[in-house]
Structure formats: structure tokens, C-alpha cells
Amino acid sequence: MNRMTIEQQEETGRGMTVEKMVWGLSGLVSLILTAVLFYLWASLNHFEQDPTQLPDQASVDTYLESLENAPDYRVRTGIFLKSFSFVDASDIHVTGYVWQHYQTGVHDAIKPEPGQAGFLLPEAVDVGSGLIEEAYRMPEPGGEVIGWYFEQTLRQSFDYTSYPFDHKTVWVRFWPGRFDVNVALVPDFDAYPATGPKDIFGIDNRIVMGTWERENTYFDYKLSDLDTTLGINQNEFQTRLPELHYNFVIKRNFANAFVVHMIPLIVVTMLLFGAVMTVTRKPNLVERHDFSTSSVIGTCSVLFFVILLAHVQLREGFAGSPVIYMESFFFLMYFMLLVVSVNTYLFVSESAPSLRLIHYRDNLIPKAAFWPFVLSCMIAITAYNLSLKSPPSRDAPEAITHQDG
Structure with missing residues (x-):
């Protein structure tokens, strides 16, 4: 009994060490990806003067x-x-x-x-x-x-x-x-x-x-x-x-668009991450988090309608325009809602025990990979948009009003 207890303690200690390493790596990668994203945003916000202008x-x-x-x-x-x-x-x-x-x-x-x-x-x-x-x-x-x-x-x-x-x-x-x-x-x-x-x-x-x-x-x-x-x-x-x-x-002014569109997206992403973190097989955590497949899928359904309404509001301001950069993040959130729902179902399903990536240490990999994956997708979307960026074009903003002061 003592030997089994010692082995269990050692196994638990090794498991905690592995989890700490995985979460530490996830945090480090997330910080690096966040810095890269802000750098790309600064590049997108850069203005290049039109070479055709006549100064004199x-x-x-x-x-x-x-x-x-x-x-x-x-x-x-x-x-x-x-x-x-x-x-x-x-x-x-x-x-x-x-x-x-x-x-x-x-x-x-x-x-x-x-x-x-x-x-x-x-x-x-x-x-x-x-x-x-x-x-x-x-x-x-x-x-x-x-x-x-x-x-x-x-x-x-x-x-x-x-x-x-x-x-x-x-x-x-x-x-x-x-x-x-x-x-x-x-x-x-x-x-x-x-x-x-x-x-x-x-x-x-x-x-x-x-x-x-x-x-x-x-x-x-x-x-x-x-x-x-x-x-x-x-x-x-x-x-x-x-x-x-x-x-x-x-x-x-990026700050205005950030407050109106990006902050709701960030909050929804955090709530979705919170739903992922409740996925567990440990009895004490199941009771504490009140975890169930229906609760996670229900949360995803509610967040879907929140994102859908915000997306419709954004699209109404750019009717007739191709897909805009900000709109791509809404598509990303639709995908993440689907991924979280599928991950939860496969985790609790006994018909898919071979999916070790999902079942490993109580869904550790999907949880730790959540933010690196989201940030990587945002970087890919931003880099693609940056590659399409051309010199200042002859265009005009959406319906806003400027009056003589």
C-alpha cells in the first residue's frame, strides 16, 4: 500500500510538472504571438505617401x-x-x-x-x-x-x-x-x-x-x-x-473601432475559453463547475447569437463591400464555437476513446492550445490582409458626417 501510495504521489507530481510546463509554454507562445499581432497592426496602420502628388x-x-x-x-x-x-x-x-x-x-x-x-x-x-x-x-x-x-x-x-x-x-x-x-x-x-x-x-x-x-x-x-x-x-x-x-x-481612429467591435469579440473569446476550461472528467471538478455537454453547447449557442448580431451590425455599415478585415474575426469565432462544441462532445463520448490528444490529462492539449491557436489565426488573417494592402487608394469612409466647426 505504501509503495502504491508513493508511486501515485510520484505520478501525480510528474503530471503536475507536465501540466505546468504545457501551460507555461502556452503562455509564452501566446505572449509572443500577441506581440507579433500588434506589430502587424502597426504595419497595417502605416500610411505611404502617394508618389504621384505634386508639391510645387x-x-x-x-x-x-x-x-x-x-x-x-x-x-x-x-x-x-x-x-x-x-x-x-x-x-x-x-x-x-x-x-x-x-x-x-x-x-x-x-x-x-x-x-x-x-x-x-x-x-x-x-x-x-x-x-x-x-x-x-x-x-x-x-x-x-x-x-x-x-x-x-x-x-x-x-x-x-x-x-x-x-x-x-x-x-x-x-x-x-x-x-x-x-x-x-x-x-x-x-x-x-x-x-x-x-x-x-x-x-x-x-x-x-x-x-x-x-x-x-x-x-x-x-x-x-x-x-x-x-x-x-x-x-x-x-x-x-x-x-x-x-x-x-x-x-x-483605431480606438473607436476597437471599442465598438474588438472588445466584444475579446470578451466572447474569453467566455468561450472559460467554457473550455470547465470540460473535465474529475468528479470534484465536475461538481464544482457543474460541467455537462449540454451546458457547454448551450453556452456556445448563446455566444453564437451574440456574435451573429454584432456581425450583422458590422455588415450593415459596409453593404455591398467585399469581406473586410474585421469581419474575418467573426468567421474565426464561428469556427471556434464549432471546434469547442465538437471537442466537448468527443471528450465525453465513449465511442471515441482513441483520441488521445483530446483525452490526454483531462483535455489539457485543447485547453492549452486555445489562445495560441486563436492568436495564430488572427496573425494569419492580418498577414494576408497586409499582403493585399496597396498604396493609398481613392476611396472614402462609410456614412459619417463632418460639419464646419
């Missing part, structure tokens, strides 16, 4: 001179945004001022008459209800500057796949007011205090940003992709028209 007049001249059909007229054009609001998943409402400089003896043939505008906003969708009205017409040395106040809703393409680490580029796209002559609109750099690669200009500092942070502003050109001459003989210029864009880059 020299860069504009270089670009225009490289075109096959050089413009006959260059009209200095500036913009100042007073407010903007994202009214839905594809429309942005902007208000502000646009001005242009017309030199006497140079721009006489293209100078707009009172009541006319020297530019077009081709992406405007509310031409009837929108507003472009002349605000001032003032003389200046060698010519005249004309300014217009505008209120327009612009339709643009959106990309939410990196949510909540997405950078959004809001842009105002300009066409010249005349198509029968070769006119190129050029940025009025002199109207701003600084237009370098990291400077923010052309937008009211009092605009409320809400869940967004200012990142950058810049001008650039994009060649038009018109597949028609619009009935004008100068077809080569019209089909390759250099379109002036004013771009405003904003970065999403």
Missing part, C-alpha cells in the same frame, strides 16, 4: 511637358473646403470655394462670363440641387481672379477591406469649363502657406473629424479614360485629358 510648380511643369499633347492654356486653380460629409457608402457632400486666375491677353478666349464657371465637377450627382455660384471677381496685377462658392455631392469608389486600419483619400476632381480648346488646370500653389509632401492645406482646420484623423493633402493629375471625343475634332487631347485632383487623406 516645377513638378507640374514637368508633368505637363511630358504629355504628347501639351495644353494651349494653363489656368491656375485653387480650392478651399469648408465642410464635407459622407452621406452614404458612395456619396460625399462637399462645400467650399474654388478660384481661378485669368491673365489679360492670355486667357481672354476662355475667360468665363458672369454667371458661368471655369471648371466642371464630373463626379457631381446632384447637378440640379447642387450649387456653383460666383462669389467674387477681383482685379489683380495682369489679370483677374474669379472665385466660386460650391455645394455638391460627389460619387466616388470606396474600399473598406482594411477596416479599421484603412486610410481614405477624399478627392475633388476637376475638368476645365471648355472642351473645344486645350486647357489644363494647374494648382495655385501661391495661395497656400505650404504644399510640401507632408503639409495639410486647402481645408478648414475647424472641420470636426469625429473618428478620423488628418493625414495629408495634395494635388495630382490623372489622365482621363474617356472612350469618346465628345464630338470634338481635337480627339487626342480630349481622350487623354490631364484631370486635376485635390486629395485629402484621412486615417481612421
